Each structure stands twice: as structure tokens, then as C-alpha cells.
Amino acid sequence: MPAAKGSINGLAARVRDRDPAALSRALTLVTDEAPGHEEVSRALFRARGRSHKIGLCGPPGSGKSSLVSRLVTDFRRSAKTVGVLAVDPTSPFTGGAFLGDRLRFQEHALDDGVFMRSLATRGMMGGLNQNIYPAIHALEAYGFDVILIETVGTGQDEVDIADTVDTVICVMAPYQGDEFQAMKAGMTEIADIFAVNKADVEGADRTVASLRDALSLGPHEGWESPVIAVSAMTGKGIATLAGKIEDHRKCLADTPEGASREKRQLRRELSLLISKRIYRDTLGRITEGHIQQLLAKKSDPQTLGKILISSRKK
């Protein structure tokens, strides 16, 4: 049942008017892909590029959520408004999720300049939700100065965040590995800033030093990702981190890197939408008959796959 056009335009207008209830409903529509979500996404896309988008990735237990909360405090001190998307994993068995990032965020519970939405991955790999882009545009349409996205944090393959945000902060806890760990591909390749959290714990200095060592082995051009010791618990290093975030924002604004990232983000947004459609279209036409063919080795996945893909509706 299609939603009335008037109500969609009304919703987008209310989001732009900074109505938090409308923002919340818009987020639901685009993440549920409910009737009317395409029009809402279209209307909200116009606000794209308005906010500075910051992503936080890093292993579970590194303290991302607490760090997010501290950063928000710092942003609020400079009167910046903040929208937060915090992603947690959906159980592949039950479809349910425990969205617990708000637990660390209670300090901001009643601040009108802060809005937080917890998202479940809902089957998407890479630590994010497949509708993260329209969700971001909703926050941009609302007019937040900064958007913070916290990924699930399960590991080194969480590189999707790099093509979703402007500044990637990789949060690590001490002892998480020596310089060889840092040399491995993945998260460490995409970080614009490294934050070694729990700076109050012994060993943090060594982790910072070995990370810096490992990074010094790489090429030196353009932005060099700094390694900063922080403590979400005591607040140490937070102002420095915020300073580096601002430095990076300026670097993107003043160099061609900024435009190049914007294009990568847009390319990824478009690709994701297309592949999602094709994926669903095609997957939905797998029948029991196809599986039986494979079981009996009457056909093979390559052959069947080609047939299914090429017989899609145009």
C-alpha cells in the first residue's frame, strides 16, 4: 500500500524543520524499507554532504561507545549538534538484536542537540546496516553539524565504513598486538586517526609506540594518520582527538582528497543500492528444484547462477 505523497513530502519537510519525531520516523522508514521509503530517501538525499561524518571502528571491548559519548561532550562544548548511528549485530539465527550502545551514552540523554539511533545490521556484513546511506541523509537533512557512526566492531574486514564517512577513527585497546598486527591489512589501512583507548591502563604507551612504528614504515604522503592515546574513562586525550578530527576535516576541505572521498561514498551508495536490488531479485527465484539439480549434480552453481541472473526481469 503506497504512502500518500503528501505525507512523504510532509515528513521530509518536518525533518528539515528539526522535528525529532519526524526524523525518528524517517529513519524507521528507510531502515525498514517500508512503503514510501524510496520517496523519503529521494527527498532527503538533497541534504547530502552537509555534515562532517565520522566513523568509529575497532574490536569489541575497545571502548568505542564510551569514546563516542566523550567525543559528543566535546563537540557540544563547541556548540556543535551531533547525530549518532550506533550499529550492533543481528543474530543470524533469530533475527533479533541487543542494541546496547545507548548504555554508555546516558550523559546525553536529555540534550536537544544530540540524537542517537541504534541500528541492527539486519544481515549485512561489514559492520553496518545496508540502509546506512539514507539514514545518514536523514541526519544531514535534520542539520546536524557532525554525524558519528559506530560500527559493530567485529574485526579487520570492517572496511565498509571507509566509503561511508569522511573521517575514520580506529579505536584500539592496549595489548591488541604488536607492530606486525598493525601491518596486517584491513582496519588499519583505512584509519585516518588511531585512538588507543584505556590510556590509563599499563601497556597503552607501548601500544601507541608500536603502532607509530608500524605506520612509519608506510608511504609518507598527504595525511599521515596520527596515533593518539585516549581514555574514555578519564577524558584524557579527548580534546587532542577532537583537534585531529578537525584537522582532518580541514585537510579534506583543502585538498583533492575530499572530493575524491565524496565520489567514493557516492559510488558505494549507488552500488549498494543496485546490488541489493539485484541480489534480492535473483535470490528470490531460487527454487527447491534448483537445489535438487545441484544435489543430483545435474547442474552446477556456475551454470545455474548464470541462468538465474540473466533471466531477471529488466
Added chain:
Amino acid sequence: MVGRGARRILIAKPGLDGHDRGAKVIVRSLRDAGFEVIYTGIRQTAEMIVRTALQEDVDAVGLSLLSGSHMTLFPKVIELLGKNGLGSILVFGGGIIPDEDILRLKKRGVAEIFGPGTPTDDIVTFLRSRFDKRPPKAAGAGPRVKEGVPKKKGRNARR
């Protein structure tokens, strides 16, 4: 599996009661039943609960209270939800609540109270049956919230 349109439930502990084991058990079982569960921890004021419900666009709020102040806190949450255009959110509760109060709470809009020892399956069944009867969320739903939830000084400022 993509759980598009999964129902979202906020579990909250209003007031000063710090015993959260029961709430955590509920959170686990609701997650295992396929819901997306937001848990904001202990020491929630009614304002904090309602603001979370709004931002997270939840379908239901479960209040867990063992300290006896349910007759003030539950109705306060319901009243604030109503004032913020969230009156259609299902409110249910659990904890140490005498039978005579259960009736009074239901009259004030609490959909159901689950006493200690209630099998979590009962709660899941109850929620599923209530959700089945509801239409999915629509674009135009919800009246305009003019000022949002009134501000208080923050979670450490007690009444």
C-alpha cells in the same frame, strides 16, 4: 537473513532501583525471540525513557521496577509518552507489583504486568499477539512534536 521491519522494544528501569538482573534476562529472551531490544540501564527518569522511545521509534516499552514506586513512575511514563505523540506505544511492566496495583495500572494504560517468575515465553507470546494486530508504521504517523521532551539537568540531578 534480513529482518526488515523487526519490532523494536525498549527495556528500561525507571527510578532508583538498581537490581537489573531481571531486566537483563528479559532483554536476552526478547532478542532470542527476534526482537530488536534497546536497553538503557538503571536510573532512568520518565523523561529519559520517553526521549529514548522517541529517538528509537520503538513499538513497546517494558518497565522493570522492584522498588515499589510503580504507581507514580508507570503512569508518569505513560502520560509523557502521550504528550509526545507516542501514545500508541505498548507499555508493559514487570517487577514486584501487588495484584491490586496491577488492576489500577491497567486502568491507567499499562497493557500487562508480568510478576517475578513469569516464563519469558509468556511475555514473548503476549508481545507477538499484540504486534500482529497492529498495522506497520506509516510515513504520516505521529503529530508534530513542538519542543521535544522538556529538559532536566541530566541524569545525576535527582528530583
